[in-house]
Amino acid sequence: MAHLGPGKAASSKEQAGLRYPSNGKSIYHRPLNRTKTAELSQSSFAYLFSEMVSYAQRRVTGIQELEKRLNLQGHPIGLKLLDLLLTREPPRTQTRPLTIIALLHFIKINLWTHLFGRQADRLEKSSNPDTPDEYMIVDNEPVVNAYISVPREMSQLNCAAFVAGIIEGVCDGAMFPARVTAHTVGGKEEGEMWPGKTVFLVKFQPEVLEREALIGKG
Amino acid sequence: MSYYFAIIGTQDNPLFEYEFGTSKQGGDGQARFAEQARHLNQFVLHSSLDIVEEVQWTNGQLYLKVIDKFFTSHISCFITGSNTKFLLLHQPPGATTTSSSIGGATTTTARSSTSVGANPTSPQTEEAIKAFFTEVYDNYVKAVMSPFYKVNMEIRSPVFRQRVAAAGRKYL
Numbered sequence: 001m002a003h004l005g006p007g008k009a010a011s012s013k014e015q016a017g018l019r020y021p022s023n024g025k026s027i028y029h030r031p032l033n034r035t036k037t038a039e040l041s042q043s044s045f046a047y048l049f050s051e052m053v054s055y056a057q058r059r060v061t062g063i064q065e066l067e068k069r070l071n072l073q074g075h076p077i078g079l080k081l082l083d084l085l086l087t088r089e090p091p092r093t094q095t096r097p098l099t100i101i102a103l104l105h106f107i108k109i110n111l112w113t114h115l116f117g118r119q120a121d122r123l124e125k126s127s128n129p130d131t132p133d134e135y136m137i138v139d140n141e142p143v144v145n146a147y148i149s150v151p152r153e154m155s156q157l158n159c160a161a162f163v164a165g166i167i168e169g170v171c172d173g174a175m176f177p178a179r180v181t182a183h184t185v186g187g188k189e190e191g192e193m194w195p196g197k198t199v200f201l202v203k204f205q206p207e208v209l210e211r212e213a214l215i216g217k218g
Numbered sequence: 219m220s221y222y223f224a225i226i227g228t229q230d231n232p233l234f235e236y237e238f239g240t241s242k243q244g245g246d247g248q249a250r251f252a253e254q255a256r257h258l259n260q261f262v263l264h265s266s267l268d269i270v271e272e273v274q275w276t277n278g279q280l281y282l283k284v285i286d287k288f289f290t291s292h293i294s295c296f297i298t299g300s301n302t303k304f305l306l307l308h309q310p311p312g313a314t315t316t317s318s319s320i321g322g323a324t325t326t327t328a329r330s331s332t333s334v335g336a337n338p339t340s341p342q343t344e345e346a347i348k349a350f351f352t353e354v355y356d357n358y359v360k361a362v363m364s365p366f367y368k369v370n371m372e373i374r375s376p377v378f379r380q381r382v383a384a385a386g387r388k389y390l
Contacts (some may be wrong), residue, residue: 028361028377029355032359065256076368079300079369080362082299083299083300083362084359084362086280087355095278095279095298096274163248173301174299174300174301
């Protein structure tokens with residue numbers, strides 16, 4: 001089906017086994033910029049995401065392992081989005097993030113706007129002097145959790161671990177190796193403004209802080 | 219003017235390489251490296267990775283301009299957001315015959331002084347190389363966006379190679 005006619009097959013002859021789509025268009029023929037209206041319906045995303053969660057849930061022994069798998073599903077997305085979002089920046093502001101703050105701003109503003117159509121709600125640095133390597137990105141109402149009800153016996157679970165994986169991918173790609181985890185912090189009592197409030201805890205590796213100190217000096 | 223272009227992954231592993239010559243000033247687009255120099259080019263290019271790692275933290279730009287020089291070969295670098303490096307080795311024409319005959323060398327440089335790349339550090343050359351890198355970057359991002367592509371995989375697509383060749387013809 002996908003083979004081209006004899007006319008265009010010159011280049012594919014040496015690359016035997018490589019197949020082209022029948023219209024001859026590859027990913028290289030598609031534009032990188034998306035149109036303003038190109039948004040995905042939330043219900044189709046919710047359906048797909050619920051399948052992803054149940055896929056990750058197969059043959060896992062605990063909640064930690066499940067979150068790990070969700071994280072792994074998000075990681076390559078983050079790596080790819082980093083490059084994609086940078087190319088979409090206007091040339092004047094097209095810079096690689098060099099500091100932790102620049103990177104977190106990129107995540108809070110560019111990444112969140114691209115994924116969820118709004119910025120993340122807050123950015124915090126750990127106030128504990130023992131953990132200067134921890135930063136927090138706060139989302140009051142994660143889109144991914146909109147249609148997820150966590151059973152009582154799994155109350156530790158937060159499916160936004162998938163988004164944490166995306167963040168981790170962005171950090172790793174930009175050479176800020178980090179571990180990112182998602183935690184539910186919303187109160188359970190009545191009248192709580194944001195019951196699904198989620199904190200993404202970003203814990204950078206020691207070498208990142210070391211480099212940060214060196215760059216600050218120079 | 220001859221060029222050797224390579225894409226280097228985050229583990230310093232080559233993902234793509236392409237050798238070409240200038241198409242400006244009636245060039246035929248063929249690289250004119252000496253046979254022994256071709257292996258040396260790969261070595262020279264990779265040895266500049268150390269300098270890339272120093273420069274990349276002092277400058278947030280993607281395009282780092284000429285970062286290294288080895289005799290007559292100049293290395294220009296472009297670094298993507300996810301730390302993949304695009305390296306271009308360029309050698310001005312006539313530069314290989316510097317010591318053989320002084321008269322011959324001067325006429326070569328005089329003839330090609332208007333071409334892109336005769337002076338590797340001139341603003342025009344920098345702009346031309348930047349345009350080349352930017353176009354390759356666009357195509358690289360498209361390659362990365364393929365759901366079957368994982369980070370640090372070799373880029374084998376013949377379409378990608380064609381696109382790089384076209385960018386080389388257009389700007390260099």
